[in-house]
Structure formats: C-alpha cells, structure tokens
Amino acid sequence: MKPSPSYPIVALNRFIEATRDSGYKNTSAAVAELIDNSFEAEASVVEIFINELSIDARRELQVIVSDNGHGMTPSVLRLALQFGGSTRFNSRLGVGRYGMGLPNSSLSQGRRVDVYSWTQPGVVWWTHLDVDEIATGAIQNVPKPVRARLKTVDCISESPHGTVVVWSKCDRLNHKKVKTLTAKLHAELGKTFRKQIYSGKTIKINGETVQPIDPLFLHKGANLLGATQYGPTLKYEVKVPGCGSKARTASVSITFSELPIEQWHNLSNDEKRSYNISKGAGVSVVRGNREIDYG
C-alpha cells in the first residue's frame, strides 16, 4: 500500500521563505528588534558591527549585534531561535511578546543567523538557523547548542555575560555599502532608542557611538536644538478592556513642540531636510521607552 502523504500543519521550507517577507519595514527596524532583546536582557552596551566580507569573489555584508546583557543558557538559546519561542510569551511588560523577533528579523535580512551566548565568562554556547539548510531538510529542529569560541572583535570585550547575533548571507539589506547602511542605522536607531540613550544606554556602530535624535528638537543630541514645548504635557488614563478583573488603565502622555521658525527659516531646503525639519513633521509614538512608530 502506498504510504499516505504527510501534511504537517506548517510546511517548513515554504513557511521560512514566506516569513522572510513579513513584518519589517527596513534593515534598521530588523536590527532594532535585536536591540530590544539586548535591552530586555539588561544590557548597558550594544555594539553593532557591519563587516564587508569577500566570499567566492563576491562582496557580502555581515551584520553583528553584540550585547553585555545577561546572556542565555543553552536551553533558552535553543528556544530563542524557535519561531514562537519566548521566555516572556504574551507578556505586556516589555517590548517582546510573541517569540518571533529574533528568528523573524534575522531571516528577513539574511539567509543565515548564528547566535552565541554566555552567562558566565568563557563558556560560550552557539546555535544557528540557515534557510538553505532548512530548504534541503538538513535541519528540521533548532540545532542543539554546542560550545564555541568567539573572536573578541565580535563581542563586547570581556563582558562576563552577553549575546552575539551574526547575520550572514545577507541578501535583503536595504543598503549594499557599509557607509550608507551605517549612516542609515545611526539616524534610525538614534531616533528609535533616544530615550534609552538619554537614560545612559550605549549603542555603537563600528565603534562609533549612536547619538540620540529628538524629533521634537527639545533634547540635546544629533538634532538641532531650539524648539520649545507647546503647552503642558497632556496626560490621559485610558481603560484597556480585558477579561473581567483583568481590565486595567494605561497612561498616555502627549507632548507638542513648537519650532523656532524665525531662527530656522533662513536655512536652505537641503539643510532643513538633513535636519529632519521639513520632512520630519509628524507623530512619534513611544512605548516601553522606544519609538514604535512614526507617521
């Protein structure tokens, strides 16, 4: 008798290809997802490296995000690369919630992600996902973490605990040049994580510290200064519907700023654009200390 065909609910190779297309606006948004994880792991420093590799005479960019957070044990590390694997599933306390961030953001930019993590000095565990290995059936589970060595350049020097995520075979980055990608990341991450940076966290890209960017022009950073807050910050308590006793309230604060038009009106159009004055007007939505949307 012919064996009946099997119908796993998720067709793994198709799922991976489809999920690569979903969710991330651009490379900065995908990198931001990793930085969220680093800050949720109580990292004080996140170092990003954009490297240009030469593979079979082709140029290829590699993106590394390295933190000095609490790191992961081998079992958490394995969970971390599972789609839906999370140590905070459905939590509303931080930014992560569904356990999709690490694998999904990574494979949205490249065909391979390697993760190294350690919770004590020198004991580094490693595992990976590779789209091509999934397509051939070579891997069907997240490979069991094994001990590995890390080159010091890839990690925050000598932190007793931390995590390093390496994206390679990057076929979907928004920019192909190190310089352009680095500049974009400075601009986007400086704005997204401005509140974290004001509160003392550090993000570096190829050794250079990311400066905060305040779209309201009120705080000091890589932006111009000179706006004034318009009126007091408005505060609203909003009822969040829930099941029975789980209903709760959330606070929403709204701050407006007024730009110094007399002072800035002589700037050229190019200057206004480069300082995000002319094209930067809008609403910045911040939750859990990071910008989640702008429009």
Ligand SMILES: Nc1ncnc2c1ncn2[C@@H]1O[C@H](COP(=O)(O)OP(=O)(O)O)[C@@H](O)[C@H]1O
């Ligand atoms: N940089 C990191 N340091 C420590 N733990 C991490 C890090 N990145 C991911 N993790 C762990 O992996 C899990 C999965 O991460 P992710 O896929 O982004 O989902 P989520 O953030 O929604 O939980 C997290 O819940 C966390 O336990």
Ligand SMILES: [Mg+2]
């Ligand atoms: Mg996450």
